[in-house]
Amino acid sequence: DSGVTQTPKHLITATGQRVTLRCSPRSGDLSVYWYQQSLDQGLQFLIHYYNGEERAKGNILERFSAQQFPDLHSELNLSSLELGDSALYFCASSVAPGFEQYFGPGTRLTVT
């Protein structure tokens, strides 16, 4: 158990819909990262927040957005969902940027 929690574990939704994935970092960690893992793309970095501020963006689509709240939990919002958005979404946390990252169990999103 890494100490990072993610909800929900599974999510099935239809194309065009919007969903919110939630992540609670390990106690004391200020950085939260989001990654997407699809069958044909491997693990891809989406976005990083540090202490509430956006720190870096990776291959995140404009339809996707995220935020980190004052209690340090983070949410990843995915809108106008397409079939290709079906993937595992992982959240990771670290004490600060550059330190080792600890991953949650992931949310499996299926878009039908």
Added chain:
Amino acid sequence: DAKTTQPPSMDCAEGRAANLPCNHSTISGNEYVYWYRQIHSQGPQYIIHGLKNNETNEMASLIITEDRKSSTLILPHATLRDTAVYYCIVRVAIGANNLFFGTGTRLTVIP
């Protein structure tokens, strides 16, 4: 961040040491070598990291060559639960953001 090269797959007999190689010939002086693994579809798990000295923890040992162009992750007594994809990642530490996961090495531990 420097790129890494790993064999796509390896087998190891249960109870034997698993030695997973990684080439990172373009590594810079301020870049660390990190190892993560992913068991089936679980979240990636941090294993170990190092700069230039060999490192050991309760999970594994990391051996980095003197020129730092390659490294080996050693699982001293592999078990069936060590079957996973192992990723070698090279990155700067200070201020670094994301981890770049390549294709990794799929290690299969055989009974």
